Amino acid sequence: MKTFGEGKDLNYVIEVDSLPEIKLGSLENFKVTNYMVTADAKIVDEKLKEIANQHKNFIDKKDSEKAEIGDQITFDYSAKVNENKFKGSEGKGVQIELGKDLFLKDFDKQLIGKKKNDIALTESHLPPNHPDKELANKKAKFECKILSVKKPGQTKIDDNLAKNLGAKSLIDLKKLIENQISSQYKQALDSITKKEILDQLEKSHSIDLPKNLVDHELSAMTQSLKKDEIEKNKIKNEKLAKSRIKLGLILNEFGEKNNLKVGQDEINNEIQKQIRGMPGQEKMVLEYYKKNPHAAQSLKGALYEEKIINLLKSKITMKTKNLSTNEAEKIINDLNKPKESLATKAKSKKISKK
Incomplete structure (x- = not known):
């Protein structure tokens, strides 16, 4: 601002940075x-085996056979916190693979040794991100009815597996x-x-x-x-x-x-x-x-x-x-x-x- 005021012309200077002119060069000598x-065949085969292991073919165990790590268990459950039911405290046909601990922390190991038709009583803490904040990290008691126990069978790498995977x-x-x-x-x-x-x-x-x-x-x-x-x-x-x-x-x-x-x-x-x-x-x-x-x-x-x-x-x-x-x-x-x-x-x- 140079001059301004009553009866005077407004006199000012504005400085603006403009973008430089870009002259595009030739790409002729670019290397x-x-x-x-x-993909190496060995790596493809290794990946194929890995995929097959992720899609295990489980087969029924005998009623007298106990569940082990790696087995698949299907069960119904009813849970309580401080002897009170809560929203989501019951589940039907829940399926887990023992050892993966994907249901609740330390839940799987309490089902090891159980057989079909057993009633298993377990205790686990509800997750910290439970939808009901009042229940987060709370200890819950579960009564589980074991519906089936299956063991992993050999997964054949064949056309049937491929078709099951969409190929x-x-x-x-x-x-x-x-x-x-x-x-x-x-x-x-x-x-x-x-x-x-x-x-x-x-x-x-x-x-x-x-x-x-x-x-x-x-x-x-x-x-x-x-x-x-x-x-x-x-x-x-x-x-x-x-x-x-x-x-x-x-x-x-x-x-x-x-x-x-x-x-x-x-x-x-x-x-x-x-x-x-x-x-x-x-x-x-x-x-x-x-x-x-x-x-x-x-x-x-x-x-x-x-x-x-x-x-x-x-x-x-x-x-x-x-x-x-x-x-x-x-x-x-x-x-x-x-x-x-x-x-x-x-x-x-x-x-x-x-």
């Missing part, structure tokens, strides 16, 4: 690897498992490919970054850190903040130049994909995005970035590298290993000369 993974045949199930394993490794390797692209984008573009953007990014990155931590990693964090801003500007320019957009349908599809991966928690996921608009906005940003990366991949000559799962594992592990600092390397060399 990027596209990793393809073939057309055992060959089809193996193919589905192979694709799933390959996809998991590919996802991790794609992050390496993405890093290769981003590193070369950053090196091949020179941009005069607005200070306020860098400061804002730096503030967001360090807001949860203590003052001494901020000071200790000041140079490292400033470099990272500048890198993020620079890459964000470059990627956004690619997106705008190619008219890339993310529609609401795409956001909804991604949310549905997350819901399918969390069975039984559909309502929770939907409520989360409904109550947190910033979460949906963050999801939109991730989808937008993915579109831009896919566009860049389509314009870059990529070298395909076929890997076994063991080779893929090694590449991923090597990438995740903590890198030695220059000081540590220098110290190691000095020691080795002595």
Whole structure:
């Protein structure tokens, strides 16, 4: 504000930081690897056995045979807290596998040695997250009528198992498992490919970054850190903040130049994909995005970035590298290993000369 007042013209100066002009460089000399993974037959077979063990075929024990760890027990129960019934204190046809402790803590071991038609009296504490807070962690007495005791039979790995799991045949199930394993490794390797692209984008573009953007990014990155931590990693964090801003500007320019957009349908599809991966928690996921608009906005940003990366991949000559799962594992592990600092390397060399 320069001058103001009665009878005077308002004279002021406004300073505005504008985004720098981005001149997109050529992608012609980019060297990027596209990793393809073939799951080893041994790993597929191990996964198949693991799945078979999770879908045990239980067969009835004789009425005189006692229940053991690993057996499946079906029972009705009636429970009381301080000799009083409560909501949910009765259950019919409850089925548990002894040893997994999925019903209540320390409940399973009290049914070991029981037989079909036995009445078992047990005591267990109700869970701390019980819907009725008055009952949380309270000791309850259970009267259980044992309806059946079954032991695990051998699960045959055949077409019937495959069909029970939704596959057309055992060959089809193996193919589905192979694709799933390959996809998991590919996802991790794609992050390496993405890093290769981003590193070369950053090196091949020179941009005069607005200070306020860098400061804002730096503030967001360090807001949860203590003052001494901020000071200790000041140079490292400033470099990272500048890198993020620079890459964000470059990627956004690619997106705008190619008219890339993310529609609401795409956001909804991604949310549905997350819901399918969390069975039984559909309502929770939907409520989360409904109550947190910033979460949906963050999801939109991730989808937008993915579109831009896919566009860049389509314009870059990529070298395909076929890997076994063991080779893929090694590449991923090597990438995740903590890198030695220059000081540590220098110290190691000095020691080795002595």
